[in-house]
Structure formats: structure tokens, C-alpha cells
Amino acid sequence: MGIGGSTSLEARADGLVNVLVVGSGGREHALCWSLAQSGQLGELSCAPGNAGTAELATNLPIGPEDSDDLVRVAVERRVGLVMVGPEAALAAGLVDRLRERGIPAFGPTAAAARIESSKAWTKELLQRIRVPTARADVVTTLHEARRSLARCSYPVVLKADGLAAGKGVTVAGDADEAEAALDELFVARMVGPAADTVLVEEFLAGRELSVLAFCDGERLALMPPARDYKAAHDGDRGPNTGGMGAYSRPGFASPELMRQVRSQILEPVVAEMAARGHPFVGALYAGLMITPDGPKVLEFNCRFGDPETQVIVPLLESDLLGVAQAVVNGRLDETSVRWRPGSACGVVLASAGYPGPHPLGRPIIGLDGAERDALVFHAGTARTPDGNLVTAGGRVLTVVGVGDQLSEARARAYRAVEAVRFEGRHCRSDIAADESYGD
Numbered sequence: 001m002g003i004g005g006s007t008s009l010e011a012r013a014d015g016l017v018n019v020l021v022v023g024s025g026g027r028e029h030a031l032c033w034s035l036a037q038s039g040q041l042g043e044l045s046c047a048p049g050n051a052g053t054a055e056l057a058t059n060l061p062i063g064p065e066d067s068d069d070l071v072r073v074a075v076e077r078r079v080g081l082v083m084v085g086p087e088a089a090l091a092a093g094l095v096d097r098l099r100e101r102g103i104p105a106f107g108p109t110a111a112a113a114r115i116e117s118s119k120a121w122t123k124e125l126l127q128r129i130r131v132p133t134a135r136a137d138v139v140t141t142l143h144e145a146r147r148s149l150a151r152c153s154y155p156v157v158l159k160a161d162g163l164a165a166g167k168g169v170t171v172a173g174d175a176d177e178a179e180a181a182l183d184e185l186f187v188a189r190m191v192g193p194a195a196d197t198v199l200v201e202e203f204l205a206g207r208e209l210s211v212l213a214f215c216d217g218e219r220l221a222l223m224p225p226a227r228d229y230k231a232a233h234d235g236d237r238g239p240n241t242g243g244m245g246a247y248s249r250p251g252f253a254s255p256e257l258m259r260q261v262r263s264q265i266l267e268p269v270v271a272e273m274a275a276r277g278h279p280f281v282g283a284l285y286a287g288l289m290i291t292p293d294g295p296k297v298l299e300f301n302c303r304f305g306d307p308e309t310q311v312i313v314p315l316l317e318s319d320l321l322g323v324a325q326a327v328v329n330g331r332l333d334e335t336s337v338r339w340r341p342g343s344a345c346g347v348v349l350a351s352a353g354y355p356g357p358h359p360l361g362r363p364i365i366g367l368d369g370a371e372r373d374a375l376v377f378h379a380g381t382a383r384t385p386d387g388n389l390v391t392a393g394g395r396v397l398t399v400v401g402v403g404d405q406l407s408e409a410r411a412r413a414y415r416a417v418e419a420v421r422f423e424g425r426h427c428r429s430d431i432a433a434d435e436s437y438g439d
């Protein structure tokens with residue numbers, strides 16, 4: 001899995017590596033923050049970035065789906081490594097475009113990104129190699145879907161096949177809810193062509209766990225496991241969001257469980273993708289349900305999670321730039337990826353009304369105080385012409401506490417949260433709270 005001989009053309013004479021991070025969320029700020037600690041880093045750029053990445057990188061006003069412009073600036077700026085955050089850019093083939101020009105890119109090709117961009121494709125792959133996952137029927141019409149529902153028991157899970165920005169999955173408690181979900185998918189077309197194909201999937205009970213791994217096409221280095229919180233309000237109530245918080249490491253993710261995840265799930269999937277001619281290169285993210293019968297796959301993502309990345313990257317002891325280069329050069333075995341012991345807890349501060357309509361341009365104060373206790377990663381932030389920090393999106397900041405114990409990490413995060421002020425600031429108060437109940 002090399003990236004070809006053209007790499008050396010891009011290299012700087014001083015051996016430093018210019019890096020471009022693609023995306024604008026807390027995930028990308030966390031990646032920039034980690035890359036900035038590398039002694040090998042040359043110039044760091046972020047496209048389009050946010051007010052947080054602007055402190056560490058040159059922000060370039062180019063969106064993640066503008067692959068022509070991204071390739072052009074990568075060549076112009078003699079970029080030796082591109083790290084791509086958002087899944088839509090990966091599914092659209094940004095990494096393919098970059099590699100065609102000899103630019104090393106951390107992330108899967110469009111063909112390998114299907115592990116996220118087609119749940120039906122992935123279900124077939126998992127079933128073929130007998131990786132534990134929820135049983136599912138793959139259907140393409142309302143009629144077929146109803147026939148499948150007639151045979152199933154409730155609750156049942158209905159999933160749009162394609163990318164749907166977290167809006168393609170419904171857990172239906174009864175036949176009426178299932179019918180309403182089918183109507184949204186097939187008739188109202190709420191997620192468009194992502195629901196041309198739909199999965200009618202067995203409901204799995206258990207605890208959810210996210211396991212990410214660096215992957216060089218053949219070999220894997222697991223990251224510390226994480227849990228994320230998608231619902232807007234405490235107690236997992238309210239609408240689904242991009243993510244309201246996360247922590248690492250959950251107590252129930254024992255070393256034995258992690259060994260099982262590696263040998264029964266990640267290794268066979270990576271081997272099968274390579275065997276099918278589209279090896280996975282980048283960060284592979286397994287969304288798992290830990291059931292009484294062991295871990296089972298709910299889905300895969302083809303990139304770092306947000307906000308999981310904000311709680312994983314602070315635990316990385318190795319140089320992220322070195323690890324990412326080992327990944328793209330197919331040399332992950334030569335690099336041992338080391339992690340610090342301990343835990344990290346990340347709390348997302350959102351704008352009032354998020355994930356619905358929300359105001360923008362609200363002044364943000366108190367970051368200096370927060371940064372005494374915690375890491376503050378920006379997402380929807382911007383600077384006014386006179387340099388003041390203001391809100392510029394639904395998710396505004398991820399505040400991350402790190403500590404030897406999760407309780408300590410959590411206390412630091414929430415202490416720092418108290419220091420940050422902006423009008424309508426909303427966050428969950430129960431991130432990592434259930435750990436203390438003896439999980």
C-alpha cells in the first residue's frame with residue numbers, strides 16, 4: 001500500500017511536512033492541536049477551519065467538497081499529508097483525487113468509504129465473512145419493506161442505506177411507528193436518494209461502544225474506546241444531534257472485550273476489504289452494540305468521529321503526524337502507537353435551539369478561564385473584523401477534561417464549562433455521569 005514514488009517531489013528540503021486538514025469542526029481542531037505538537041510539522045493549513053484552527057493553522061476558505069480547489073492548494077502549498085475529516089468528501093472521492101496527483105492522503109478512497117456510505121454494502125460484507133452484526137433485510141421498495149416488517153418483531157430498526165447526516169435511522173417500537181418511518185424514507189424522501197435502498201434491521205439491546213482504529217490497509221492500531229451522546233438533552237431525551245459529548249475510556253470496555261472487537265470484527269473486516277481490492281486506509285470507526293452474546297456491529301464510519309476525536313486525541317502519546325504517515329505509507333507495523341493511561345471527558349457547548357434553528361454571532365467569553373482546567377476545541381466559532389470571538393454554528397465548542405480517573409476528567413470538563421459564557425449556551429450535564437453507577 002504505498003502512495004507512489006511522487007511523494008519525494010512534495011517533500012520539503014528541511015524534512016518537515018506541510019499538512020492540510022480538511023473540515024471545520026471540533027474534530028479538525030483537535031487534529032490540528034495534536035499535529036501542532038509534532039517536531040516534524042512544517043506549515044499547517046486547515047480548509048475551511050474555524051476560529052480555533054486559525055490559532056494553529058492557516059485557514060483556507062475552501063469547503064470539504066470542493067475537491068478541485070483542495071487539490072490545487074495542496075500542490076501549491078507543497079503539502080506532504082492531507083487529513084480528511086468529513087465523510088461526504090471521502091465518499092465523493094477526495095482521497096482518490098489527491099492520490100492521482102501523488103499527494104499522500106489519510107483517509108479511504110471512495111470505494112473503501114462505502115463501508116460508511118452504503119449500509120447495505122457493508123451488511124453484505126459482514127454477513128459474507130460472518131462478523132457479528134444485527135440481522136437485516138435489504139429492500140428497495142415500500143412493498144418489499146412492508147413484507148419484511150410483516151415477518152419481524154418489534155422494536156425494529158429502519159435505516160437508509162446512504163449518507164444521511166444522522167437522520168436516516170429510526171428505532172420503531174411498533175407497526176405504526178415503522179409505517180411512519182417508511183413513509184419518511186420512501187414517500188416524503190426526507191433523506192433523498194440515501195433511502196433508495198433501506199435496511200429493515202433486527203433491534204439489538206445492550207450498551208453502545210465506539211472503537212476506532214488507525215488502519216494502513218492491512219494492519220490496525222486500536223484507539224482507546226469511547227462512548228458518545230447523540231441526544232440533545234439529559235437522559236438521552238430530545239432530538240438527535242451531531243453529538244453532545246463523549247468520553248474515553250468506558251469502564252465496561254475491558255481489555256478482553258477489546259481483544260474480541262479486534263479479532264472478531266476489525267481484523268476480518270480489514271482483511272476482507274483488502275481482499276476485495278479496496279484496502280481501508282485511515283481511521284476506521286466501528287459503532288458497536290455490546291450484547292449479552294458479545295459485541296455486534298451497528299455500523300462503520302470511514303473517518304474520525306466528532307466528538308469522539310476530541311476525547312481520543314488528548315490520550316495519544318505518540319506523534320500524530322508520524323502515525324498518520326505510517327498509515328498512508330502502509331508501515332503501521334513499524335510504528336508502535338502509544339497511548340497515555342487515563343481518561344478524557346468532552347462536553348459540547350451548543351447554541352440555543354440546536355439542532356433546530358439557532359442564532360449566530362453571539363459573543364463568547366471566558367475561554368482563558370476554561371483553558372486553565374481543560375482543552376477547548378472550537379467548532380462553530382468565528383472572529384468579527386475587530387477580533388472578537390462569536391458563535392457561528394450549532395455546535396460551538398467541545399470542552400475536554402483529562403485526568404488519571406474519569407471522575408477527575410469529568411470534574412475538570414464541567415468546571416471549565418462553567419467559565420464559558422455565550423447567550424443561550426446549552427450543554428448536557430450528564431456526560432460520563434452513568435459511569436459512576438457501577439458499570
Ligand SMILES: Nc1ncnc2c1ncn2[C@@H]1O[C@H](COP(=O)(O)OP(=O)(O)O)[C@@H](O)[C@H]1O
Nearest residue numbers: 134157166167168169201202203204287298299
Ligand atoms: N440494530 C440496532 N439495534 C438497536 N439500536 C440501533 C440499531 N442500529 C442502530 N441503532 C441505534 O441508532 C443509532 C444510529 O444508527 P447508526 O447505524 O449508527 O446510523 P447513523 O450513525 O448513520 O445514523 C445507533 O447509534 C443506535 O443507537
Ligand SMILES: [Mg+2]
Nearest residue numbers: 287298299301
Ligand atoms: Mg452512528
